[in-house]
Amino acid sequence: MSDKRQRARVQGSWAKQLPKQPGPAAVVPNNQQPKGDQRGPASWGCGSQKTQTSFEFHQPSKPTREVPPEKVIEKAGDYQISHGPSGVSRLRLLPGFLPPEEADWMFSKLLAELPWSQKTNYRRGDAYDEPRLTCWYGELPYTYARSTMAPNTKWHPLLLTLREAIEQATGCSFNSLLCNLYRDGHDSIGWHSDDEASLGDQPCIASLSLGDTRMFSLRKQPLPEENGDYTYVERIRVPLGHGTLLLMSGATQDDWQHQVAKEYHDRGPRINLTFRTIYPEPEGHRAGTKLRFTAQQP
Ligand SMILES: O=C(O)CCC(=O)C(=O)O
Incomplete structure (x- = not known):
């Protein structure tokens, strides 16, 4: 999914509003997530702080089909x-x-x-x-x-x-x-x-x-x-x-x-x-018939 569509999905007016979280932005790159004992007590849900939800953002995989370059x-x-x-x-x-x-x-x-x-x-x-x-x-x-x-x-x-x-x-x-x-x-x-x-x-x-x-x-x-x-x-x-x-x-x-x-x-x-070069239409043939079906006409 393209970035634009991804954003549109998350930001679409139909999307349920998430409760506002204090602290850092929800999207945290994987390599910057705190690990194990580096986490403060709040991350464990102890104490008076609310649990933080974190989202992992995965780069959409490259589309397998590419539009061929125009010659x-x-x-x-x-x-x-x-x-x-x-x-x-x-x-x-x-x-x-x-x-x-x-x-x-x-x-x-x-x-x-x-x-x-x-x-x-x-x-x-x-x-x-x-x-x-x-x-x-x-x-x-x-x-x-x-x-x-x-x-x-x-x-x-x-x-x-x-x-x-x-x-x-x-x-x-x-x-x-x-x-x-x-x-x-x-x-x-x-x-x-x-x-x-x-x-x-x-x-x-x-x-x-x-x-x-x-x-x-x-x-x-x-x-x-x-x-x-x-x-x-x-x-x-x-x-x-x-x-x-x-x-x-x-x-x-x-x-x-x-x-x-x-x-x-x-x-x-x-x-x-x-x-x-144009040839006479065969008998009983409707004039202008295409040899194949095409949706568009000039
Ligand atoms: O104007 C052109 O170069 C194309 C004309 C054309 O496609 C046609 O007459 O069928």
Whole structure:
């Protein structure tokens, strides 16, 4: 038990008040307790003095489980972040994928020219507005968090150029694009995996960032016996700056969740483009179904 909790237990308002004792404080370290004949007669309960109660304080034993230290990935490279029954989870980070001047120009153009809007999602029947703006490109609609985005089928020419460059750099092909605009540090995306059945098995997702740097966090899915408790899971942080490309592939969407949390200091706008491949939902299949159960939605 932590010191704080230990104190709260002893000091809690529900705790019975002990009669006030004269003399030294009740908590006496073991090595300072008087021994045998060093004790005065009062300690034996003789005479007119009341018996003193002493408590032994034992340092709580160290918790046997430790929260794993968070890792940070910020250098260019290919990373195998886990290896489990679903396979290897991979990240590839390419900071400076776009040179800064090119990235500046693209950021201004996309900010001004994409059809940004705020999507309404549903959680347990309640509607909520996403804390960011989005737009969706492709041939098919995209459903997540119980709401569907109609596709923009006519791609902005700059998005087509970027798609081609990213396909060449990654060796993956993409037929769709989710664009996110974080207007400031208060915009965010909550913990989720891109694991809707429409994205297929082990999708390859390429994420290009433009504008202010935001922290992209990943946390490992807990084992079934943890009952959805993420306390002891592995965590990784990846700062995503202007012009950075991040590729997630392998089992990353099966075994990890990701988020961009709110930040409470000054953050400027940021655009994130996530290229994916989307497949038609099978007949009789409810749109937006997850491949696994997840309690949270972005
Ligand atoms: O903004 C980002 O870097 C992440 C976006 C994201 O998680 C998503 O679109 O699914």
